[in-house]
Amino acid sequence: xxxxxxxxxxxxxxxxxxxxxxxxxxxxxxxxxxxLERAGLGPDDxxxxxxxxxxxxxxxAAECRSIATSEVSLRRxxxxxxxxxxxxxxxxxxxxxxxxxxxxxxxxxxxxVGLAATVVTLVHRVVxxxxxxxxxxxxxxxxxxxxxRGRERGTHSPADLLDLTREQRSFSAISGxxxxxxxxxxxxxxxxxxVVAATAGFLEVFAVRPVVGAxxxxxxxxxxxxxxxxxSYDLWRTRFGxxxxxxxKSWTLDGEPYRIAGVLPAGFGWPxxxxxxxxxxxxxxxxxxQRGARYIDVVGRLAPGVSRDQGESDLARIAAALExxxxxxxxGYGVSVRPLQDEVVRGIRPTLLLLLGGVSLLALLSAxxxxxxxxxxxxxxxxxxxxxxALGASRGWLMWHAVSExxxxxxxxxxxxxxxxxxxxxxVRRFGPGSVPRLDTVELDLVALxxxxxxxxxMAIVSAGIPALRVARLDVRPLLSGHGxxxxxxxxxxxxxxxxxxxxxxxxxxxxxxxARSLDRLAGESPGFDPSSTLTFELxxxxxxxxxxxxxxxxxxxxxxxxxxxxxxxxxxxxTLLPLAGGSFGSTFSIDGNPGPxxxxxxxxxxxxxxxYFAAARIPVVAGRGFGAxxxxxxxxxxxxxxxxxxxxxxxxxxxxxEVRFHARPGDEPLxxxxxxxxxxxxxxxxxxxxxxxxxxxxxxAAVADFTVVLRVDGNPAAIEPAVRRVIASFDSELAAAxxxxxxxxxxxxxxxxxxxxxxxxxxAAIAALLAGFGLYAVVAHAVAERSREIGLRRxxxxxxxxxxxxxxxxxxxDVAIGAVVGLAVAFLIGDASRQLLYEVKPADPLALATGTLxxxxxxxxxxxxxxxxxxxxxxxxxLRAE
Amino acid sequence: MPEPQDLVKGTLDVLILxxxxxxxxxxxxxxxxxxxxxxxALLVEEGALYPALHRLARRGWIAAEWGLSENNRRAKYYRLxxxxxxxxxxxxxxWERYVRAVGxxxxxxxx
Numbered sequence: 006x007x008x009x010x011x012x013x014x015x016x017x018x019x020x021x022x023x024x025x026x027x028x029x030x031x032x033x034x035x036x037x038x039x040x041l042e043r044a045g046l047g048p049d050d051x052x053x054x055x056x057x058x059x060x061x062x063x064x065x066a067a068e069c070r071s072i073a074t075s076e077v078s079l080r081r082x083x084x085x086x087x088x089x090x091x092x093x094x095x096x097x098x099x100x101x102x103x104x105x106x107x108x109x110x111x112x113x114x115x116x117x118v119g120l121a122a123t124v125v126t127l128v129h130r131v132v133x134x135x136x137x138x139x140x141x142x143x144x145x146x147x148x149x150x151x152x153x154r155g156r157e158r159g160t161h162s163p164a165d166l167l168d169l170t171r172e173q174r175s176f177s178a179i180s181g182x183x184x185x186x187x188x189x190x191x192x193x194x195x196x197x198x199x200v201v202a203a204t205a206g207f208l209e210v211f212a213v214r215p216v217v218g219a220x221x222x223x224x225x226x227x228x229x230x231x232x233x234x235x236x237s238y239d240l241w242r243t244r245f246g247x248x249x250x251x252x253x254k255s256w257t258l259d260g261e262p263y264r265i266a267g268v269l270p271a272g273f274g275w276p277x278x279x280x281x282x283x284x285x286x287x288x289x290x291x292x293x294x295q296r297g298a299r300y301i302d303v304v305g306r307l308a309p310g311v312s313r314d315q316g317e318s319d320l321a322r323i324a325a326a327l328e329x330x331x332x333x334x335x336x337g338y339g340v341s342v343r344p345l346q347d348e349v350v351r352g353i354r355p356t357l358l359l360l361l362g363g364v365s366l367l368a369l370l371s372a373x374x375x376x377x378x379x380x381x382x383x384x385x386x387x388x389x390x391x392x393x394x395a396l397g398a399s400r401g402w403l404m405w406h407a408v409s410e411x412x413x414x415x416x417x418x419x420x421x422x423x424x425x426x427x428x429x430x431x432x433v434r435r436f437g438p439g440s441v442p443r444l445d446t447v448e449l450d451l452v453a454l455x456x457x458x459x460x461x462x463x464m465a466i467v468s469a470g471i472p473a474l475r476v477a478r479l480d481v482r483p484l485l486s487g488h489g490x491x492x493x494x495x496x497x498x499x500x501x502x503x504x505x506x507x508x509x510x511x512x513x514x515x516x517x518x519x520x521a522r523s524l525d526r527l528a529g530e531s532p533g534f535d536p537s538s539t540l541t542f543e544l545x546x547x548x549x550x551x552x553x554x555x556x557x558x559x560x561x562x563x564x565x566x567x568x569x570x571x572x573x574x575x576x577x578x579x580x581t582l583l584p585l586a587g588g589s590f591g592s593t594f595s596i597d598g599n600p601g602p603x604x605x606x607x608x609x610x611x612x613x614x615x616x617x618y619f620a621a622a623r624i625p626v627v628a629g630r631g632f633g634a635x636x637x638x639x640x641x642x643x644x645x646x647x648x649x650x651x652x653x654x655x656x657x658x659x660x661x662x663x664e665v666r667f668h669a670r671p672g673d674e675p676l677x678x679x680x681x682x683x684x685x686x687x688x689x690x691x692x693x694x695x696x697x698x699x700x701x702x703x704x705x706x707a708a709v710a711d712f713t714v715v716l717r718v719d720g721n722p723a724a725i726e727p728a729v730r731r732v733i734a735s736f737d738s739e740l741a742a743a744x745x746x747x748x749x750x751x752x753x754x755x756x757x758x759x760x761x762x763x764x765x766x767x768x769x770a771a772i773a774a775l776l777a778g779f780g781l782y783a784v785v786a787h788a789v790a791e792r793s794r795e796i797g798l799r800r801x802x803x804x805x806x807x808x809x810x811x812x813x814x815x816x817x818x819x820d821v822a823i824g825a826v827v828g829l830a831v832a833f834l835i836g837d838a839s840r841q842l843l844y845e846v847k848p849a850d851p852l853a854l855a856t857g858t859l860x861x862x863x864x865x866x867x868x869x870x871x872x873x874x875x876x877x878x879x880x881x882x883x884x885l886r887a888e
Numbered sequence: 889m890p891e892p893q894d895l896v897k898g899t900l901d902v903l904i905l906x907x908x909x910x911x912x913x914x915x916x917x918x919x920x921x922x923x924x925x926x927x928x929a930l931l932v933e934e935g936a937l938y939p940a941l942h943r944l945a946r947r948g949w950i951a952a953e954w955g956l957s958e959n960n961r962r963a964k965y966y967r968l969x970x971x972x973x974x975x976x977x978x979x980x981x982x983w984e985r986y987v988r989a990v991g992x993x994x995x996x997x998x999x
Binding site: 029036065068069076 | 914915916919932933934935936938939942943945946957961962963964
């Protein structure tokens with residue numbers, strides 16, 4: 006047996022556990038055989054007897070072998086675990102000793118990933134995720150269309166809605182709604198609540214039921230009946246403490262008490278928003294005769310098995326029948342049916358996609374940054390790795406050693422990314438424009454976070470692992486004595502990474518610059534009126550109290566006079582359809598009896614306004630006169646035209662006294678009036694539009710029961726709101742102001758989404774520039790440290806300080822320059838793809854590109870400066886001595 | 889109550905521990921001692937000793953080491969560890985309790 010083991014030892018290895026077991030059992034058998042021989046048996050008999058007494062040798066040997074191997078593998082596993090933990094502890098100590106490095110990587114990793122997670126969450130929750138209703142693919146928006154005028158997404162009249170609801174055969178529910186904002190007073194202070202007035206069937210369309218309470222009674226749905234509302238879940242929880250006993254209590258909105266009829270389920274969201282209520286839509290009394298007043302939005306739920314096209318043809322059939330029956334109101338009107346989700350996110354999608362692109366670039370940048378930092382560190386620690394390799398560490402262990410630090414930093418990155426992402430979401434929810442739909446349901450998406458983190462960490466591991474593997478094969482001695490050069494090919498990877506970082510930074514800077522120019526141009530446009538110091542609100546005179554035009558006009562005169570009398574109010578007026586507040590109404594018209602061509606080229610926007618409106622909104626009267634005291638009810642109607650209307654229809658300038666005939670309001674009889682003056686153009690849809698022709702009829706002649714009041718105020722317009730409400734209440738206790746806002750708020754809201762995306766892209770660009778600068782600093786500092794001997798020698802040979810500084814800066818900026826060129830090209834592509842978001846600015850706007858490039862160059866030079874100075878100060882004598 | 893085979897295995901383990909509690913021995917010597925004391929009652933097949941020894945070693949109750957036997961052969965010696973010593977104490981008291989319990993049934997004492 007000993008020969009056996011000796012043979013193994015000669016072969017240079019230890020015997021395996023199996024061989025050990027065999028040896029042990031063989032020893033037993035030999036001893037037994039010898040004992041039996043001593044007792045008198047012959048050698049063969051002894052051997053046989055020994056084997057018999059032993060039992061099945063193979064069986065016992067196999068058992069022992071399996072015990073041995075299981076023990077060995079157990080031990081090996083324990084060792085591996087202990088080794089891993091030991092490496093982690095070492096890594097932690099190493100990071101503790103280099104806090105700058107550790108903090109940088111963790112912050113860049115966590116910050117970059119957190120930001121990216123914010124935007125990815127936004128896109129996912131707002132655009133991608135289906136609406137939170139059962140079978141959301143069956144929910145559709147039903148629009149009225151007038152294809153001849155190119156109108157595809159119009160609203161409906163109440164009468165049309167009733168007909169559609171009654172005659173349709175393909176929907177399980179159809180409902181319409183209008184919306185406004187109301188003020189809710191309360192012990193916690195006033196609050197603006199969104200009110201959705203919806204027709205019966207609204208809850209059925211969304212397939213929800215109140216979670217508390219029974220909903221509206223039939224009396225509450227009728228005009229003149231008691232008022233009731235349904236609370237959104239969030240309102241119920243925050244304002245009423247989630248108390249079921251709140252149902253049945255009363256809550257006052259705009260001075261009117263409403264019974265709380267129930268609570269809507271959580272997550273209802275669109276169109277309510279987080280803090281909203283649903284009230285029954287009360288059909289106007291003249292609904293049958295007011296077919297032309299189209300102001301209701303409509304949604305529907307397709308019946309099971311019915312496709313969207315089937316639903317659309319069903320409704321088109323009804324629309325055609327209505328056209329035939331009421332040619333006066335419904336001529337040319339059709340319907341279109343579109344998926345609700347698409348419609349809800351339509352406006353915001355391009356913005357969110359742009360932001361997604363921007364933040365993806367930023368995430369890439371932070372990944373490259375982290376990779377670079379890790380690479381630099383791996384190169385610095387190559388000596389350590391080489392020694393370990395020489396001492397026999399396997400490739401697996403070397404990789405783990407190099408990577409364990411990154412693993413810990415990844416953990417730290419996660420700890421930072423989560424609060425960054427959460428804060429980002431909170432900020433967006435707080436400051437995001439109201440035009441971002443479903444914002445109330447946005448919460449941090451942990452899956453996205455994990456995914457992004459995974460990608461970044463992968464990059465970091467690759468950049469740390471590759472040099473580690475290379476090091477394992479290096480000749481150790483020169484490295485150990487400190488003379489070895491960095492034979493690791495880290496330099497080329499660094500340059501690529503740096504180039505990539507610069508490209509991204511340049512792309513973001515240029516894109517942000519283009520967007521900023523666009524925003525600047527947009528904000529600089531005048532809307533055609535002066536929005537400062539003005540308060541606006543909507544009023545709706547109940548037909549029951551003001552049944553005819555005389556009474557309406559009388560009420561308006563009286564009310565405006567009282568409002569003008571308030572201290573601080575310098576001017577007051579009223580109009581339909583406040584500019585930039587959404588909403589539009591166009592009418593065809595005839596000039597001097599001439600109805601014009603068959604198409605709609607002779608059409609313009611129609612509004613009604615009183616004499617005081619133009620002064621209150623500071624819309625200039627550029628020619629002729631405005632509405633005045635001489636234009637009273639009963640007299641001849643007069644009309645004001647905007648400049649672009651005059652330019653379009655009377656290019657010869659002969660507009661005075663021309664007679665136009667048009668519908669001043671939807672559903673009204675056409676009004677015939679003489680043009681007596683020209684007012685300044687208005688941008689009524691959005692700030693960046695080409696002003697379209699507008700005609701104003703006087704409120705004296707075209708009496709309007711629902712209108713918007715504009716008050717010009719000395720001082721802070723919001724401060725007079727309580728006084729205004731008192732005046733209105735004392736004039737008519739049933740009347741209340743709705744959607745109270747300052748004109749500035751209206752204008753700001755109209756392009757809030759533009760500011761939002763420009764601001765965010767600017768933020769990304771700034772972060773990108775900082776990161777790129779930081780990355781450049783790390784890379785150049787490292788390069789200088791590696792080559793310090795070389796630099797010293799060159800200084801010894803006569804190179805001046807300035808020369809060294811210049812060379813270092815050039816060295817650093819070389820990759821930045823190449824990257825920047827690529828980045829500018831990318832910026833151009835981004836700008837081209839988002840052309841629709843730009844106003845009066847080309848995607849390759851030279852000023853923006855130049856500014857972006859300049860910023861990047863400045864950041865780069867600053868980043869290189871420190872290491873460059875350090876390089877210049879390398880003492881040549883020291884270097885010579887060290888040789 | 890443990891299974892009959894486990895009982896035998898468990899008993900063998902206790903015997904091995906007790907045997908090694910006096911001095912370290914190699915497997916053959918342990919077999920010899922046990923056979924001396926118990927005859928062939930418990931160790932019908934001598935080879936059954938070895939899986940028991942290895943299991944006890946894996947448990948950490950005995951420790952194994954290759955050394956030289958009395959006739960200068962390489963043999964695997966086992967010794968009791970402190971852990972094993974404690975296990976032995978517990979096993980002995982368990983065994984005595986068991987014997988007492990069975991004894992009550994077989995030879996009920998007068999009350």
